[in-house]
Amino acid sequence: MSFAYEIAEQVRTGKTSARAVIEASLARAERVQAELNAFITIARDAALAAADALDKRSASGEDPGPLAGVPVVIKDNICTQGIRTTAGSKSLEHFIPPYSATVVERLQQAGAIVVAKANLDEFGMGSSNENSAYGAARNPWDKSRVPGGSSGGSAIAVASGVAPLALGTDTGGSVRQPAAFTGIIGYKPTYGRLSRYGVIAFASSLDQVGVMARSSKDIALAMDVMAGHDEHDATSIPKDKPQFLDNLTADALKGIKIGLVSELSGEGNSEGVLQALEQTKALLERLGVQVGEVSLPNAPYGIATYYLVAPAEASANLARYDGMVYSIRTGENALGQAEVMMKSRGATLGPEVRRRILMGTYALSAGYYDAYYGKALKVRRLIANDLEKAFAQFDFVMTPTTPSSAYKLGEKSSDPLAMYLDDIDTVLANLAGISAVSVPAGKAEGEMPCGVQFLAPAQQDEKLIALVAALEQTQGDQFAPLATSYRS
Ligand code: GLN
Numbered sequence: 001m002s003f004a005y006e007i008a009e010q011v012r013t014g015k016t017s018a019r020a021v022i023e024a025s026l027a028r029a030e031r032v033q034a035e036l037n038a039f040i041t042i043a044r045d046a047a048l049a050a051a052d053a054l055d056k057r058s059a060s061g062e063d064p065g066p067l068a069g070v071p072v073v074i075k076d077n078i079c080t081q082g083i084r085t086t087a088g089s090k091s092l093e094h095f096i097p098p099y100s101a102t103v104v105e106r107l108q109q110a111g112a113i114v115v116a117k118a119n120l121d122e123f124g125m126g127s128s129n130e131n132s133a134y135g136a137a138r139n140p141w142d143k144s145r146v147p148g149g150s151s152g153g154s155a156i157a158v159a160s161g162v163a164p165l166a167l168g169t170d171t172g173g174s175v176r177q178p179a180a181f182t183g184i185i186g187y188k189p190t191y192g193r194l195s196r197y198g199v200i201a202f203a204s205s206l207d208q209v210g211v212m213a214r215s216s217k218d219i220a221l222a223m224d225v226m227a228g229h230d231e232h233d234a235t236s237i238p239k240d241k242p243q244f245l246d247n248l249t250a251d252a253l254k255g256i257k258i259g260l261v262s263e264l265s266g267e268g269n270s271e272g273v274l275q276a277l278e279q280t281k282a283l284l285e286r287l288g289v290q291v292g293e294v295s296l297p298n299a300p301y302g303i304a305t306y307y308l309v310a311p312a313e314a315s316a317n318l319a320r321y322d323g324m325v326y327s328i329r330t331g332e333n334a335l336g337q338a339e340v341m342m343k344s345r346g347a348t349l350g351p352e353v354r355r356r357i358l359m360g361t362y363a364l365s366a367g368y369y370d371a372y373y374g375k376a377l378k379v380r381r382l383i384a385n386d387l388e389k390a391f392a393q394f395d396f397v398m399t400p401t402t403p404s405s406a407y408k409l410g411e412k413s414s415d416p417l418a419m420y421l422d423d424i425d426t427v428l429a430n431l432a433g434i435s436a437v438s439v440p441a442g443k444a445e446g447e448m449p450c451g452v453q454f455l456a457p458a459q460q461d462e463k464l465i466a467l468v469a470a471l472e473q474t475q476g477d478q479f480a481p482l483a484t485s486y487r488s
Contacts, residue, residue: 004070004218008106008111011069012060018051018069018113025071025115029162032486036138036147037096038077038156041117043083048070050113065111066221071159073166077118077124078209078372079198080104083114087131087200088122088150091348092325099199102230105166105339110225115163118153122350122432124317126423127177130413131352138409141448142180142482145406148178155182157406158212164223171202172306173401173426175210175311176438180401180451183440184480185468187211187219190214190458191433192237195230203313203431204235206430216469220244223465237459244462250473251285252466258454259294259394266426270404272444277400278294280452282439283474284333296386299428301379306427308363308376310450315360318353321345355416367433382482391457396467399425401451404445414475425453435461439468 002010003055010016026047032038051069058064063335074080077087079097086092104114129137129152137152139145140160147156151168155178158166168175171190179186187210201207209226213219281291321343322339324327331343349357364374390397403422412419421463424426431438435458438451456464472479481487 002164003215004067004213004223005215005363007070008066008068008162008221011058011111012064018054018064020266021069022047022051022071022113022115025162028160029116030407032140032156032160032162035273035391036140036156036160037135038119038137038145038153038160038162039116040086040088040119040134040153041084043080043114043116046083047113047115053114055112064147065109067107067225070112071115071163072112073116073154073163074104074114075119075151075154075166075168077120077169077200078104078167079200080114081118085117085200086134088120088134089349089353090133091321093328099198101224102195102232104198106226107222112165116127116157118151118157118166120153121202122353123175123314124150125314125352125356127173127205128412129153130409133350139406140486142446144409145446145448146181148181148406150174151178151210154212155179155184155186158182158184158214159483161482164213164218167395168210168212169199169202170208170210170430171206172310172430173423175212175274176401176426176451176453178437179212179438181194181406182483183449184212184214185219185437185439186451187437187465188429189223189227189461190237190435193227193233193435193459193461195233195236195242197230197232201317203310204317205313206310216248216465216472217245218229218466219468220248220291223461244465247462247466248322248469249466250460252463252470253289255316256395257290257292257393258284258396258398259292259390261397261450262293262295262401263297263299267281268298268403268424269400273400273402273450275449276441276444277452279365283471287474291398292394294390295399296383296428298386300381302427303421303424304422305376305379305383305431307359307430308372311356311360312358312363312373315357315364316448317399318349318357321349323364348450352416358447368419371431376426376488380431383428385478387428387432387434387455396464397455399453401438401453405448405450428454429455435464437464437468440469452454475478
């Protein structure tokens with residue numbers, strides 16, 4: 001599978017048809033589904049119809065758009081008109097959205113074609129894709145390991161060559177962590193740069209749509225199409241003018257300084273991750289970047305803060321799945337509305353989702369609010385302040401993306417706390433509302449890929465992606481390779 005910019009070029013110049021591209025992508029999707037359970041729905045008929053319509057438009061002389069015929073995979077918590085959207089939950093098993101999310105609509109207007117809806121942890125709650133009501137997904141580099149989560153299926157789609165571009169959502173790391181676990185690029189924009197209209201809410205002050213790809217140019221192409229103000233989303237940045245492609249300049253590294261976060265780059269990381277971090281640091285220095293140490297004193301409190309704020313917001317957002325208007329109604333012999341709601345929620349929400357609702361309701365309840373939720377908001381501010389101070393000294397801040405590479409299925413699923421602790425590096429960007437990207441950094445334990453994360457000040461996303469491009473240039477095709485068994 002080629003890159004998005006190559007496919008679009010070939011379709012635009014008539015060297016190939018959208019139909020041929022989409023047929024190949026669907027065939028690959030079927031294989032990947034059988035081997036890795038990456039998808040909840042493969043949208044065969046809709047994708048082929050869209051491809052034929054695009055070919056017809058091109059034949060009649062119309063411009064098919066900058067992403068002409070590019071297959072894209074969309075995480076199943078992002079609405080797609082006419083295509084089932086479950087959020088990985090049994091409660092939305094039969095939900096067919098009447099409209100598409102703005103991000104999907106803008107991709108489609110640019111010529112991209114949705115081939116599949118990706119597997120995920122239910123409502124985005126998890127880090128391994130094992131919390132999906134539609135079964136766990138598997139890592140394309142080693143089927144006995146998790147692909148990461150919650151955007152596991154989206155990461156698999158890119159790493160196994162089903163599509164060059166996939167959308168995920170990132171509330172505390174769900175785009176960056178699976179990207180690191182599968183050896184691809186995962187980018188979470190600044191809060192507000194991508195519209196969340198039509199995205200199923202998890203924790204509204206943290207949620208952001210993110211892009212997964214194997215090339216910085218593909219990310220730039222997709223961002224130029226998707227970003228920009230959306231009047232349907234009150235948190236969308238006004239007057240935003242995305243200029244990612246224009247900023248992919250060769251001198252992105254000139255005179256820049258990067259701060260390696262001391263609290264996150266030592267103890268607690270695996271040997272392999274530390275080695276990868278060291279190698280990336282050495283590479284940056286060879287390229288003339290000044291790499292120094294920076295301290296984020298409140299970073300160690302990021303997990304505690306995130307796991308109060310996110311469940312608190314989730315408990316409010318998920319109140320609507322009560323069997324009344326949304327979700328499945330169960331409990332035929334139930335007496336009254338309260339019992340119907342209780343039974344419906346009990347029967348259709350999985351154990352991790354229920355745990356989050358309980359934690360969140362508790363943190364918000366009278367008498368505990370100040371001690372938990374209120375305190376978490378204060379620490380959230382301190383973390384953002386730490387980052388602001390770091391950016392006064394450095395252009396970017398650098399950490400591992402995850403403390404280890406992908407682990408075995410089942411290894412952490414019975415220990416939620418162990419799974420939560422692994423989000424230590426990624427939650428910071430969401431708490432501060434800034435952009436961050438995970439970049440492939442070679443192999444760690446078990447010959448599994450791992451990633452290095454860069455964070456940029458708010459709204460400096462274009463510079464962040466230009467940094468990725470500069471690193472990519474030094475490594476060529478080896479930068480974000482397809483998983484070994486999916487190269488042919
Ligand atoms: N792993 C984190 C969680 O379980 C982040 C999830 C996400 O970003 N959607 O909440």
